[in-house]
Amino acid sequence: MDIAHPVTSIAAADPLGAVRADQQRVQNVSVDQKEGCQSCEWRYWCAGGCPLVTHQATGRYDVQSPLCGVYRALFPDIIRLEGLRLAQQEGIGNRE
Numbered sequence: 001m002d003i004a005h006p007v008t009s010i011a012a013a014d015p016l017g018a019v020r021a022d023q024q025r026v027q028n029v030s031v032d033q034k035e036g037c038q039s040c041e042w043r044y045w046c047a048g049g050c051p052l053v054t055h056q057a058t059g060r061y062d063v064q065s066p067l068c069g070v071y072r073a074l075f076p077d078i079i080r081l082e083g084l085r086l087a088q089q090e091g092i093g094n095r096e
């Protein structure tokens with residue numbers, strides 16, 4: 001998310017462990033812990049948005065994204081369009 005400030009490198013023995021242990025750079029707080037997200041129906045698709053963007057806008061990692069309104073507006077249409085795409089791919093609903 002913030003490639004200008006790397007936490008570790010692929011050469012490290014446990015790069016994923018280093019990312020998990022880091023408390024100085026971008027923090028990836030669980031969506032269930034983000035203020036404003038706990039009861040959102042889209043939380044397990046959205047995850048509260050990009051933590052870097054949220055931190056840049058609010059100074060916090062544990063709050064909902066400043067783009068929340070965009071996500072809530074787009075998710076229903078994206079899911080409907082994906083459903084239509086899958087139905088078309090499978091030939092469901094075709095009239096021949």
Ligand code: SF4
Pocket residue numbers: 031036037040041042043044046047048049064065067068069071072
């Ligand atoms: S849509 Fe908004 S409230 Fe819902 S998980 Fe995303 S940021 Fe949080």
